[in-house]
Structures are given as C-alpha cells and as structure tokens.
Amino acid sequence: MTIRGVRAAYDASADAWAAGPDVMYAELGRALVASAPVPVAGASVLDVGAGTGVAARAALAADARLVVAADLAPGMLRHCAAPLRAVAADLTALPFRDGSFDLVTAAFCLSHLDRPLDGLREARRVGAAIVASAFQPDWDHPAKSAIDALLRQLGYEPPAWYAELKGTGEPQVGDPRQLTELATAAGFTDVDVRLVAVPSGLATPRQQAAWRLGMAHVAPFLQTLDEATRAAVHQEAELAISRADAGPLIAPIVLLAAT
C-alpha cells in the first residue's frame, strides 16, 4: 500500500474526521481500552495509528500514567492535545526502544498495512501487551449504502490506497482466525480474539452523514467540490439517510487482546 497516499488522505481529512467519524471512533476506542489484557491505570500506553487520539484519550480517562499517540499523518495528530504526546511515525518502524510501553493500542490501523504482521511484530517489540481492533469485512448499514449510492452519482471513485486496503490488510485482520495466527507469529503467547458489536453513538442522520463524508477515502474528494456544492451534498446525504430509515448504528468489530 502506498504509505504516501494514506498519509496524504488522512492529512487532508483531519478536520472533517474530527467533526464526523471521531464521534463513532471515540466510542470504539473506549471499548478497545476496556478490553486491554493488562491494567490501564498507571500504565504507559502507546496508541499506534492514533489518528485524532480516541484510544489514547480513552487510556488517559482510564488513568494511564503516560500516553503517546503515534501516527503517519501529522494533520490527524494535531487533534491530539496535551497531555497526550504526539509522535509522527510509521507503526512498522517505531522510534522507541524495546519494551518501552506496558500496553500498545492499535485501533483500526493494522488494516492499513499490506503486511499487518509487520505492525504486530513492532508492537510486540516496543510493548508488553496489545489491544487492537478492526472492522469485520463487508459489514454494512443502510446509512453506508445510502451514502455510497449518492457518491457514485457524483462520479466518486475510491482512491487506490483504499481499494488496496480492502483487498490486503482488512481481510487479514478482520478474520479472527488469521488475526490469531498473525498475533501468534508476531510473538504474543496469550492471544484472545473475539467478535463484538459496539453501539457507535451515531444516532441522527446528520451525525451519520458527517461520519461517512468525513472518512479519509471520501473527504479529499469532497474538497474538490466548491463550498455550495459540498453543503448541498451534506444535505442530500442527510436526506438519503432519513429516507433509508437507517436507525442507530452498531459496529461489528474484531478485538485482539494479547500479551
């Protein structure tokens, strides 16, 4: 996967992400930290692929002693306010010594790697434990389908990095059996992988539209439209979701907890 494409997309989307997807990812980040295989209170925590720092903030709220947020995209990290410490870094080549952290959190980022094993090995090197999440592949919700249909009408095509992610990293980490094998191959010995459904906190059509339109594979496309058209797309998206009678969104995810 082109790291440059991923970084550019997340950098360009950072504000839209913070105003949209962040709501849902914050709920998922809390669920992730609650599943940590070691006590979080008093721990040193590294949140890799931290984005706007939702899991990092959840670790702070759980009384972690020190939390570092690492991400490829400096634009996303700008939303990680103190006391979080933000470090721009590739999660497959982290600038930390062996055993620097009690816990590594990896929320929805291993799917962005062609070889998730590389990220898991690096987490194993710098941390004593990991808790990681991924979406179950091919999950759907009426709000997602409604926005995908609307975007197609506008001539949107998914960027190459996103199409690649769907074909490489996501199927590996979204599959409980493969994720278990990967974590074991990375050197974790006590590995637990489970499927869970987490209420997303996205209740209204407005929140659900902001979620879909703020994703990094979509927001850069919307930025190519003029402001009036963009506003019209947001309105149309809310209408499409209302018409789809989407209802609340429960996210089906795969959770890995390992030491």
Ligand SMILES: C[S@@+](CC[C@H](N)C(=O)[O-])C[C@H]1O[C@@H](n2cnc3c(N)ncnc32)[C@H](O)[C@@H]1O
């Ligand atoms: C789906 S977002 C999730 C962000 C955050 N963890 C959350 O749950 O909201 C994926 C994040 O992984 C980051 N990312 C992707 N590949 C990465 C890599 N090789 N190294 C570090 N970060 C990466 C992206 O920049 C993005 O911020």
